[in-house]
């Protein structure tokens with residue numbers, strides 16, 4: 001967020017801030033490759049939360065860490081893409 | 095029973111061999127019995143950094159292939175009591191050693207030494223796998239650069255998957271002046287990103303090159319800042335609680351000294 005403000009205000013970023021941002025982004029992708037367990041953990045947590053409100057089709061649920069272009073279309077950023085088919089709403093969700 | 099510590103990094107040239115030599119010598123000077131094992135087969139360097147290159151007869155591959163006995167291959171460093179080197183083979187390739195053989199070797203060395211310090215080759219292939227196979231602990235060396243930190247992160251993941259828990263971080267070649275003006279990631283930045291415990295910070299210090307020229311590790315040089323950093327790391331390895339040295343104050347001190355001797359501060 002702070003970095004966003006810096007950008008909006010047109011303040012020049014120091015090269016170490018640039019380095020840090022780039023590192024954080026590249027590591028998001030690297031890390032998901034190192035441990036497949038990571039995505040499984042994320043997946044099961046997401047399922048848990050959503051199941052409080054909806055009935056979902058667990059078997060065809062698909063969660064992937066990929067890349068997408070940023071809002072301004074100028075950079076490639078990591079993105080978590082989830083495809084979660086909903087079977088129905090639970091009472092708590094109505 | 096001794097402890098096996100592997101010094102690793104992922105990226106090449108960040109200071110693994112320098113770290114191995116200095117930590118090992120530092121531990122020996124503190125009265126421990128230490129053996130340094132060079133696992134960089136084909137690109138051995140620890141022997142020259144230690145100034146022991148002229149005394150090699152047998153090497154790591156000879157030992158695991160049982161061409162010689164372990165004792166015959168260990169080079170005793172005559173300058174420091176209790177310090178030994180097991181050199182890597184220079185004319186063989188990394189596949190000449192298998193992880194199981196390294197585990198067996200480490201078990202044997204544990205009987206004899208307090209600390210077994212393993213210098214790991216760059217990369218994540220066979221040489222890396224061999225180097226970490228018998229290790230109890232790992233020290234990950236990085237420099238404050240994007241590529242080195244990225245590779246360190248990968249190594250940390252791989253160590254974890256090999257059940258070598260809680261690796262410790264050394265940030266090497268830090269330049270306080272560049273950190274101050276925002277052109278180098280700070281220690282906090284790097285620790286924040288890698289999320290492992292810090293065991294030491296070593297400044298970029300020309301004394302390292304001078305001491306490597308001579309084959310005498312900087313850790314024994316009382317005037318060297320990097321030497322002081324390595325002495326601190328050595329104490330932390332032995333379980334002492336030593337505060338991180340303030341690179342800025344020492345920097346001020348150094349420039350004060352330089353001024354005193356009429357040398358223009360860098």
Ligand SMILES: Nc1ncnc2c1ncn2[C@@H]1O[C@H](COP(=O)(O)OP(=O)(O)OP(=O)(O)O)[C@@H](O)[C@H]1O
Pocket residue numbers: 103105106107108109110111112113134139214215216266267268296297298299300302303306320
């Ligand atoms: N703190 C330091 N200050 C200045 N120079 C340093 C420092 N640490 C290491 N160097 C220099 O950097 C170079 C690489 O160091 P070293 O050989 O220890 O790295 P390495 O990680 O073992 O490399 P490799 O991956 O090739 O095995 C050497 O020339 C060494 O003298």
Ligand SMILES: [Mg+2]
Pocket residue numbers: 110111112134139213214215
């Ligand atoms: Mg080396």
